[in-house]
Amino acid sequence: MKILVPVKRVVDYNVKIRVKPDGSGVDLTNVKMSMNPFDEIAVEEALRQKEAGKATEVIVVSIGPAQAVETIRTGLAMGADRGIHVKTDGPVEPLAVAKILKGVANAEGPGVIILGKQAIDDDCNQTGQMLAALLGWGQGTFASKLVIDGEKAEVTREVDGGSQTVELKLPAIVTTDLRLNEPRYASLPNIMKAKKKPIAEQSPADYGVDTTPRLKVLKTVEPVGRKGGIKVASVRELVSKLKTEAGVLP
C-alpha cells in the first residue's frame, strides 16, 4: 500500500512575520521557508507505518513554486521514497490544492493520504476535509494516533475535552495533530541519498485544475501590540485598579 503525504512550503515557524506596507499580504522576501510542521508529522507517521510493514511506499507531493522542490527533498531526506512536484506560479488556495491532490490520488492509488491538519501560513484547515469530500473517502482529522489494520484504519482524534476514536474503511484521509509523533531529523547520509531520489514534475493542467484564486485578500494587519504593564505599590492599590480601571472585579 502506498501512503501519499502532501507537504507545503511555508514561512518557518521561528520567523517573525512582517506585513507588507500596503497590507496586501505577508512579506516573503529573504524569509526562511520550511516544511509546514504538521506535514513533518505526517511524513514521520507515513515512515513509521512503512517501517511497521503497513505500507510499501511513501510519496511526498508539494504544490507550489520551483522552491517547493526543497520541501520535497526534506521529506525524501527524512526517508520518503519519491516526490511529485506540481509546479505553480502564484499561491494556490485549498480547494485548488484539494482538486490537484484528487488527481494525484487517482493516478497513484494510495491507501492512505496523510496531510497536516493545517498549514501555519494561512491557517485554513480545509484541504484534508475538501479532499475527502472530492474523493468520497472517509476522514480522520486531528489525529493523535493511527492504527492501520488490513482494509481499515483506526484514528484517535483530538476533540474538545478529550479524544474520539473512529474506524475508517481504506482508502481514507488522515490529518495530523501535534501529539501524533515527534518527527525525526534527517541524517547526513539520508540527506545525500535524497539527492538521488526521483521527483516527477507536473502542472495543475495535467490534472485539469484551474488554480485562479477565488478569494480576494482585502487587507492584512499586524496583531495589536501588547500594552506595557505597571507596578503597583500595594495589594490595596492592585484591587482598586482591578475594580476601577480594568473592570474585572465587582
Ligand code: AMP
Ligand atoms: P490548509 O488547509 O491550507 O490549512 O492545509 C492543510 C494541509 O494540506 C497541509 O498541512 C498540507 O498537508 C496540505 N497542503 C496545503 N497546501 C498544500 C500545498 N500547496 N502543497 C502540498 N500540500 C498542501
